[in-house]
Amino acid sequence: MxxxxxxxxxxxxxxxxxxxxxxxxxxxxxxxxxxxxxxxxxxxxxxxxxxxxxxxxxxxxxxxxxxxxxxxxxxxxxxxxxxxxxxxxxxxxxxxxxxxxxxxxxxxxxxxxxxxxxxxxxxxxxxxxxxAGMLPKGPRGRPTQFNPDSDPDRFLALSSRLMRVCGQLLNLRELFPKKTNKELADFLKTEDPKGAEFVQKHEGFISQTLRDLDFRVLKAHKTRVQRLADAIAGRELFHWTFKYAVQRGGEIRRFKGIEREE
Known part of the structure; x- marks a missing residue:
């Protein structure tokens, strides 16, 4: 008993x-x-x-x-x-x-x-x-296809390309906290039209990322810029979530011997 x-x-x-x-x-x-x-x-x-x-x-x-x-x-x-x-x-x-x-x-x-x-x-x-168990099975932030030969370089290239616009976006959000990402993207078009297109395309995802606790606890500006750039690149190329993009970005950089901003 x-x-x-x-x-x-x-x-x-x-x-x-x-x-x-x-x-x-x-x-x-x-x-x-x-x-x-x-x-x-x-x-x-x-x-x-x-x-x-x-x-x-x-x-x-x-x-x-x-x-x-x-x-x-x-x-x-x-x-x-x-x-x-x-x-x-x-x-x-x-x-x-x-x-x-x-x-x-x-x-x-x-x-x-x-x-x-x-x-x-x-x-x-x-x-x-x-x-758990309620949603249809399918990609949950991870890629359905990922070519280990070419996609790591594609990811790093796009993330690097987005660093500038991400830095500008975060700076503008500090200066104009009441402005929406769409309004800030319109402003960024004069400086970086292509980068602004990515911000507009992923406006909702960016807002969600900026509210994520794992992003909000980041203190260093360079770290915040790189994590946001990784997030947008991962979303654009593979439909990754913020956390998974950061994880894979770190893995790819460690494999290539690239030091990541902390």
Missing amino acids: TKSDQHQVTDKEARRLAKGLVVLFSAPLRVMEVSGLEKPLTIADMIRMGGTILGGLNAATTNDSLLKEKNREFILKVCELVYVPDELEEFLFGRIVERRENAGDINEAISQVEGLMSGPGATRRFLKEAI
């Missing part, structure tokens, strides 16, 4: 768990680590599925028709009540006090979720898990 099996949850503990579960079940989180379940669903399983019920239904599929129907009823019940917090709380409370659930398993599942939602980078971890 496990430690969690030995503990008999009190009504007070059951109520506390039920209240917390209402919040958890409302979160678009899916952290299931199994491909299928060969047992009736539990509250602990539902915590790991979170609000991603459609993804959770796949994990609950089984060849046992009776078990499948029980799982379906449980999931649909939570779906039905998730927007009625008081009723959902009573439903969960009832399962717990009737000893149909293992309090130890519930607390362990909650701890796993809390691990995603605490400490540095919690928001990004949470969002990554929230969208």
Whole structure:
């Protein structure tokens, strides 16, 4: 008998768990680590599925028709009540006090979720898990094709070409913080028409990059310019994300013995 099996949850503990579960079940989180379940669903399983019920239904599929129907009823019940917090709380409370659930398993599942939602980078971890399995599979910031013989040089050449306009853009943003990137690009056309075209083309991506915490923590101006140039070059050539472009840019420069700005 496990430690969690030995503990008999009190009504007070059951109520506390039920209240917390209402919040958890409302979160678009899916952290299931199994491909299928060969047992009736539990509250602990539902915590790991979170609000991603459609993804959770796949994990609950089984060849046992009776078990499948029980799982379906449980999931649909939570779906039905998730927007009625008081009723959902009573439903969960009832399962717990009737000893149909293992309090130890519930607390362990909650701890796993809390691990995603605490400490540095919690928001990004949470969002990554929230969208895992929900989006169609495809390129997620990485290239579908990358020629190791020629593309590193293409990337470095374009990044170097963009350094000037990126430096000018960052300088202008400091001078005119209320101006949009589009307005600043219009101004840059007189100095660097081609560079301004790249800024206009990737205006939304540039705005997203400049808001990224990994970019905002950079202090040195030269570093900020190079990272932004890498980001735009990676986006233009391979549809890379900011972080992946910086990563690959560093790898390419180290391979070629080029010192990167820090």
